[in-house]
Amino acid sequence: xxYLARHVVAADRLAMEVASLYRRxxxxxxxxxxxxxxxxxxxxxxxxxxxxxGFFSLxxxxxxxxxxxxxxxxxxxxxxxxLAIDPGRRWKGPxxxxxxxxxxxxxxxxxxxxxxxxxxxxxxxxxCAGASVRCFRADHAAVHDxxxxxxxxxxxxxxxxxxxxxxxxxxxxxGGHFSPIGGYHxxxxxxxILDVARFKYPPHWxxxxxxxxxxxxxxxxxxxxxxxxx
Amino acid sequence: xxYLARHVVAADRLAMEVASLYRRxxxxxxxxxxxxxxxxxxxxxxxxxxxxxGFFSLxxxxxxxxxxxxxxxxxxxxxxxxLAIDPGRRWKGPxxxxxxxxxxxxxxxxxxxxxxxxxxxxxxxxxCAGASVRCFRADHAAVHDxxxxxxxxxxxxxxxxxxxxxxxxxxxxxGGHFSPIGGYHxxxxxxxILDVARFKYPPHWxxxxxxxxxxxxxxxxxxxxxxxxx
Numbered sequence: 001x002x003y004l005a006r007h008v009v010a011a012d013r014l015a016m017e018v019a020s021l022y023r024r025x026x027x028x029x030x031x032x033x034x035x036x037x038x039x040x041x042x043x044x045x046x047x048x049x050x051x052x053x054g055f056f057s058l059x060x061x062x063x064x065x066x067x068x069x070x071x072x073x074x075x076x077x078x079x080x081x082x083l084a085i086d087p088g089r090r091w092k093g094p095x096x097x098x099x100x101x102x103x104x105x106x107x108x109x110x111x112x113x114x115x116x117x118x119x120x121x122x123x124x125x126x127x128c129a130g131a132s133v134r135c136f137r138a139d140h141a142a143v144h145d146x147x148x149x150x151x152x153x154x155x156x157x158x159x160x161x162x163x164x165x166x167x168x169x170x171x172x173x174x175g176g177h178f179s180p181i182g183g184y185h186x187x188x189x190x191x192x193i194l195d196v197a198r199f200k201y202p203p204h205w206x207x208x209x210x211x212x213x214x215x216x217x218x219x220x221x222x223x224x225x226x227x228x229x230x
Numbered sequence: 231x232x233y234l235a236r237h238v239v240a241a242d243r244l245a246m247e248v249a250s251l252y253r254r255x256x257x258x259x260x261x262x263x264x265x266x267x268x269x270x271x272x273x274x275x276x277x278x279x280x281x282x283x284g285f286f287s288l289x290x291x292x293x294x295x296x297x298x299x300x301x302x303x304x305x306x307x308x309x310x311x312x313l314a315i316d317p318g319r320r321w322k323g324p325x326x327x328x329x330x331x332x333x334x335x336x337x338x339x340x341x342x343x344x345x346x347x348x349x350x351x352x353x354x355x356x357x358c359a360g361a362s363v364r365c366f367r368a369d370h371a372a373v374h375d376x377x378x379x380x381x382x383x384x385x386x387x388x389x390x391x392x393x394x395x396x397x398x399x400x401x402x403x404x405g406g407h408f409s410p411i412g413g414y415h416x417x418x419x420x421x422x423i424l425d426v427a428r429f430k431y432p433p434h435w436x437x438x439x440x441x442x443x444x445x446x447x448x449x450x451x452x453x454x455x456x457x458x459x460x
Contacts, residue, residue, distance in 0.1 A: 001361050001390050001459055003313045022316045022326045035286040035387065043286075047274060056265040056273075059289055060433050068323035081428070083233045086252045093298035096252045097429035131231050157265065160231050198311070199327035203290050229231050 026201050027171035030210055034192065034203035042205050043192075046185040051154040055183045055192070058082045058160055062182075064198040066100050072117035072164075073100040074196040075178040076125050079160045085130050098129065105129075118222050119164045122178060123229060138216035138225040146212055149230045150191060154184040163193065164226040169214035170206055176219055176226065184208075256431050257401035260440055264422065264433035272435050273422075276415040281384040285413045285422070288312045288390055292412075294428040296330050302347035302394075303330040304426040305408040306355050309390045315360050328359065335359075348452050349394045352408060353459060368446035368455040376442055379460045380421060384414035393423065394456040399444035400436055406449055406456065414438075 032039050046052045061081040065074035080087075080098040091097040101109065106124035107117055117125075119137070126133045136145060153159040161181040167174045174197075182203065183192040190205045215226045262269045276282045291311040295304035310317075310328040321327040331339065336354035337347055347355075349367070356363045366375060383389040391411040397404045404427075412433065413422040420435045445456045 001309050001313070001356055001363050001392065003315055003361065003388065019324055020320050020326050021324045023314070034290060040283075040286055044277060047277070053270075056270055059292070060264060060428060061294075062289070063293055064291075064327075066322075068325070079231050083231070084253070085233055090250050091429065092296075094249055094251045095298070095429045096250050097294075126231055130233075132233065133231050158233065162231065198290060199321065199325045 021200075024173055024200050026204055028204075030170055031172075031193075031204035031206050032190070034205065039205060042185045042188065042190060043183070045187060046154075046183050046192075049186055051151060051184040051186055053157050054154045054160055057157045058180060058182050058194065062180075062194050062203075063196065065196040067113050068197075069113055069116040070100050071196050072122045072178040073103045073112060073125070075162045075180050076103055076122060076129070078180050078194070078196065079126070079162060080129050080131060082160055083131065083158070087129065103129070115221075116176070117178075118219060119224070119226055120222065122162070122164070126229065134230050135227065136230065137227040138212070141227065143209055143212040146215070146228060147189070147208055149228070150181060150184045150208070151186065153230060154181075159230060162229045163191075163211060163215060164219075164228060165211060165214035166217040166226065167214070169210055169217075172201065174200075176217075181228075251430075254403055254430050256434055258434075261400055261402075261423075261434035261436050262420070264435065269435060272415045272418065272420060273413070275417060276384075276413050276422075279416055281381060281414040281416055283387050284384045284390055287387045288410060288412050288424065292410075292424050292433075293426065295426040297343050298427075299343055299346040300330050301426050302352045302408040303333045303342060303355070305392045305410050306333055306352060306359070308410050308424070308426065309356070309392060310359050310361060312390055313361065313388070317359065333359070345451075346406070347408075348449060349454070349456055350452065352392070352394070356459065364460050365457065366460065367457040368442070371457065373439055373442040376445070376458060377419070377438055379458070380411060380414045380438070381416065383460060384411075389460060392459045393421075393441060393445060394449075394458060395441060395444035396447040396456065397444070399440055399447075402431065404430075406447075411458075 061078045065071050077098045105128040106121045123135045179193050179195045182194040189208045191208050194203050195201045291308045295301050307328045317328050335358040336351045353365045409425045412424040419438045421438050424433050425431045
């Protein structure tokens, strides 16, 4: 199956929808796109280095956030499914499975839909779902903690990191965002962000120090800095 | 974030839901789980061999079918998004993006929800969305065609295969199924199935000849054999 050039019929319809968007161009640098030649080289080297182990359990559950403000819920759902945590209740048909719509135990979904969710409530949600979570706010941790935690989780298959950060540090549009981290490249000290806003940006590698700076920003809703969950 | 053993509270709730299921055990052999040590070895070798190129554009869009009978719709959505085909209409917020709920141009969604979808209508849907599609029914192609097409698409980033097959050949529960193919391992002649029923089976490698046999089965709804789209 291939892209077909005659898809210009769609362009006519687009002319009537000036305010709608088809993805955003990923600012590179500072990011390196996952599927670019450089991204594939980083992937292959990190795989060789043993810091893509977590990727193999995480990427089978990588998903698109189902609402523009559901980045926190989608990040949690990816990790809960990757850890094979049984929700203990049905999703659809006979199947038990974590879907964003089932993550309503710390904040009503209609509130998340309109305002997003805070770092503290994402921690609450992960715990409510049965995960063991440690949270690191940027004012109580340092970049070397993030590096150590990421290197360890990326080298194993039983823990995963979720980053809470501000997109501005990567020259990306938008503000606060959540996404799981899918791997680590030790040689260049870069982290692979599996961005759950897949309709906007593809997965991408970013310098870990810049990711730390993006975490070390204040969430205006809470007055506290962002950080990461491990 | 880790699995927490105290998640036994859920087990109590489970006792009351005897007919519900948390995943199925993947029969191995014939399949090899993507995240198993052998699966990771196959992946690394195929990556080295240049037949995982398509994986890098496909896996960023890998998704879970949103309904038990939406395997065809989910497979198409994964491939359309991987090919960066603009749907020309909004999904949510300002974003244009392919979601299964937008794939209603060849069969009404309520029909697909209750009965699934046929090979022919999946081809129709991919074309309707603007993709260039060639379809190969098992009675008009041979296993070497499948191998040649897969080897070529797995080595590039601008085409992807969707398989229409019967799960029974892999000792899996269920009947006819659709899923995209995420890579090829030439040395062992195995294909990586990115199974969209992620609540049931994880991604897995299968022998290509067995996949061909699973395609070479009759869909009782149409009376025609299954096959693949390229």
